[in-house]
Amino acid sequence: MQSPQTEIIEKATNLFWQKGFQAAGMRDIQQALDMRPGSIYARFKSKEGLFQLVIEHYVTTNKEQLKAIANSPQPLNALQQFFVATLTSTEQERYKRQCLLIKSITELEILSKNSKQAVKNAVNTIKESFKEIIIKAIQTNTLPQTTPPDTAADWLQNQFVALRMYAQTQNDNNAINTMVEKVFIDLQNQWPE
Secondary structure: OOOHHHHHHHHHHHHHHHHOOOOOOHHHHHHHHOOOHHHHHHHHOOHHHHHHHHHHHHHHHHHHHHHHHHOOOOHHHHHHHHHHHHHOOOHHHHHHHOOHHHHHHOOHHHOOHHHHHHHHHHHHHHHHHHHHHHHHHHHOOOOOOOOOHHHHHHHHHHHHHHHHHHHHHOOOHHHHHHHHHHHHHHHOOOOOO
16 A cells, blocks of 8 residues: 555656646646645645655656566566556556656756756666666576677667657557567667677
8 A cells, every 4th residue: 555645746746747847837736636735835845846756756666667677587578568568558648658757858947956967867777777687688698798788778778768759659559569579679689899
């Protein structure tokens, strides 16, 4: 069972994920969280304070999922399943096909220094989680020993971002699955030196 704080942060996460930071006004926040303005300010200090907690929650959730994938017996298969599940969300949750962090990066100029840093740190944390999966795949001989973990993690993160943009506009899940499959075929190929 979730704590009340976690429930509130998840509601706020969905709001910021759907609308973005700037478009989510205080009325939207009040309605989504079912809280009065005074309670919101007392608990989170500001809209930015709430946003930073949302980013932390989003990264923690993703990091835990990616850690479980890295620890699975077949990390690349588990990661491919994660990609497909993320990219083929239901129509009601289509907004979740887009990465909350990438959506937030498009608004960096309007964010405070602390919020900007939280978003940048979050992107790096996700990259490091991809790197763990790459290393585990090399150790289990699923990827060639010559695979460069840092470069492969950067590439994989970039591919995932591009796939998320593609999935946002795509209605054919078979087409999405084909693109995901191609990414995992390419991941196993030789890297430039």
